[in-house]
Every structure is written in C-alpha cells, then in structure tokens.
Ligand SMILES: NC(=O)C1=CN([C@@H]2O[C@H](COP(=O)(O)OP(=O)(O)OC[C@H]3O[C@@H](n4cnc5c(N)ncnc54)[C@H](OP(=O)(O)O)[C@@H]3O)[C@@H](O)[C@H]2O)C=CC1
C-alpha cells in the first residue's frame with residue numbers, strides 16, 4: 001500500500017462524534033487529521049477540550065470560514081442538522097464528504113420539509129448523495145462523493161429487517177421498533193433534559209409517536225420491500241452514556257418460522273466484519289458492543305404465533321455515527337473497509 005495518506009478534516013470536532021472520529025482515526029494507517037473546526041470552542045486546542053486525546057498533538061480548532069480547503073481530501077461533517085447543507089454545498093469539488101447529520105438522509109423533499117421544518121438549502125446536491133448504511137449500499141458508497149451517514153437509530157433496524165423484507169419473509173405492515181439510547185445520542189451541547197439528575201435512575205420515552213428517525217427507517221425499509229412501510233417507532237432515553245438497543249416486533253409471512261428468519265440473517269451477514277448474528281434464541285446487550293463498530297443481532301421465537309422478536313444493539317457513537325463514517329470513508333477511498341475499526345468492545 002502507498003504511504004500517501006488521506007488528508008482529513010473534521011467539521012464539528014468539539015462534539016461527541018468529532019471526538020470519536022479522532023479516537024478512531026488516531027489508529028488509522030491511511031488517514032492524517034489536518035483540519036478541525038468548532039463553533040463556540042473555536043480557537044481552543046483540541047487537546048484542551050478533550051484532555052484524554054491531548055497526547056495526539058492535534059491542531060487548534062478553527063472556524064469553518066477559516067479553513068484552507070486545498071489542504072484537505074476528505075471531510076467528516078459532524079455538525080448539527082440544519083447547519084450542514086450550506087457548508088457541504090460550499091465545499092470544493094475535489095473533497096469527498098461523509099455527513100453525519102440528518103441533512104441529506106431523506107431523499108424526498110416533501111418528507112424532509114415535513115420532519116425538519118424547513119426547505120432544504122442544497123436540494124440539487126441530493127441526487128449525488130448516497131445513503132451510507134455500508135453493508136446495504138456498499139457498491140454505491142464506493143462511487144459516491146457525498147455520503148449521508150445514517151442516524152443512530154436507523155442502522156440496527158435496517159440491518160435486521162432489510163434481508164427479511166427483500167425475501168418477503170416478514171410483513172411490511174405492523175412493524176414495531178422499541179428503541180433505547182444512551183445520552184450521548186443527544187450530543188454535547190448543554191440541555192436541561194440531559195442534566196445528570198434528569199437522566200440517572202430512571203428512563204423515559206420521548207418523541208413517542210413522531211420521532212424524525214421514523215421516516216428515515218421507513219425510507220430504507222421501503223427500498224428493501226418495494227412497497228410503502230409504516231412503522232411504530234418509540235425511542236427511550238436510558239441512564240447510560242452510550243449504546244442503543246432495539247427490540248423489533250414483526251409478523252412473519254404465512255409458513256415462515258423464527259428459525260428460518262435466523263438462518264437467513266446469519267447467512268446474509270456471515271461475511272460481514274461488523275455484523276454478527278447470535279445463536280438462535282440469544283439476545284445481545286449494549287455492553288457487548290461498547291466502543292466498537294459491531295452490530296449484534298439476536299432472533300427469538302415469540303410465544304405469540306406468527307410473530308418473531310429481533311433484538312439488535314450498537315454503540316451509537318461508533319456504528320451509529322463515527323465508526324460507520326470511517327467505514328464509509330474506507331470504502332469511498334478504496335481502502336480496506338475495516339481499517340482503523342478493528343477495536344474490540346470495552347467490557348463491562
Ligand atoms: N451523538 C450521536 O450519537 C449521533 C450524532 N449524529 C449526528 O452527528 C452530528 C454531530 O453530533 P454530535 O457530535 O453528537 O453533536 P455535538 O452537539 O456534540 O457537537 C456539535 C459540533 O458542531 C459544532 N457546531 C454547533 N453549531 C455549529 C454551527 N452553527 N456552525 C458550525 N459548527 C457548529 C459544535 O461546536 P462547539 O462545540 O464549538 O459549539 C460541535 O463541534 C449531528 O448532526 C448529530 O445529529 C449522528 C448519529 C449519532
């Protein structure tokens with residue numbers, strides 16, 4: 001392999017996904033971080049904002065309008081949604097981009113406006129964007145200049161249901177996704193609902209009946225099934241820093257058994273480095289993926305005839321954000337897909 005490194009910039013480096021990108025890229029053999037940006041924290045050395053990464057001696061974070069784009073080959077855009085589309089539209093064409101925000105994930109303009117409350121400011125770019133759930137869209141990701149990295153909740157459920165919907169083994173109606181997330185999913189900006197006292201020793205549902213990840217999940221499942229899909233999606237905030245667990249309840253097509261569902265998923269992901277299907281009947285835990293890029297999927301027989309329960313976990317900051325973003329960069333740059341991502345989970 002050549003010694004030439006991909007010159008990487010991270011926009012939004014002072015946030016949780018920014019720090020996670022740095023943690024992963026620090027051990028990436030073919031990437032060099034040359035640009036870090038921030039907003040309120042612009043002007044501060046990265047190692048001062050994240051002392052646990054101070055030894056990497058990275059550049060001071062600057063404002064986006066101070067960036068020298070000529071020095072950069074690849075951008076990870078880890079900015080809040082709504083602020084990203086204009087920034088990406090303004091980047092020179094030689095730069096490839098993985099956008100971690102929601103700005104380019106919805107391919108229907110009306111759906112975007114309905115859920116994000118505004119007209120898209122860079123709609124013309126959408127046609128060159130590829131949805132970056134790597135295992136499902138790898139060939140398109142490889143050719144893309146701009147990749148929309150999936151939301152944290154949409155990854156495990158799409159990995160679990162796509163092979164089943166493609167083969168019509170489960171029904172596209174009556175899908176229930178009960179999801180739980182750690183608090184880093186909400187980002188690092190201070191919010192009252194994220195105070196220690198409001199998160200610890202309790203759990204609560206939020207966005208119930210109308211979370212903006214529902215249309216993103218439905219879009220992906222409709223691609224798989226070839227028909228419109230409507231899901232019940234209910235997220236919950238858990239007293240933990242990272243991790244997502246999704247319990248997915250689906251109806252099987254006539255004559256299909258839970259064992260068959262398990263076999264199909266196990267076969268589909270047998271060659272995938274980051275998706276592991278557990279033995280039939282076993283269920284994964286968030287602590288089994290903490291800090292790693294793995295998604296674990298468990299298939300369980302429901303006592304209710306005709307139904308099956310799938311339980312899937314990921315680390316929201318890794319496979320749910322920065323890990324999958326690096327996986328996509330590897331594919332886009334023709335590098336080994338696992339480069340920088342061979343990190344074992346931190347247990348317990
Ligand atoms: N957290 C998660 O689990 C996941 C997050 N995402 C998405 O990734 C993106 C980043 O998330 P996360 O790291 O959690 O967010 P944070 O809130 O932790 O970080 C946001 C970053 O963007 C910068 N920023 C904020 N406002 C502006 C602005 N107006 N112009 C330029 N820079 C700005 C912040 O700078 P400063 O610190 O200086 O204010 C900070 O560096 C979001 O779109 C999020 O939805 C996607 C999947 C999972």
Ligand SMILES: CC(=O)N[C@@H](CCC(=O)OP(=O)(O)O)C(=O)O
Pocket residue numbers: 081100101102150151152153181182183184185186187207235237
């Ligand atoms: C716990 C929590 O608040 N999670 C966030 C999702 C984070 C994420 O992946 O979403 P986006 O990239 O789409 O913002 C939420 O529910 O809005």
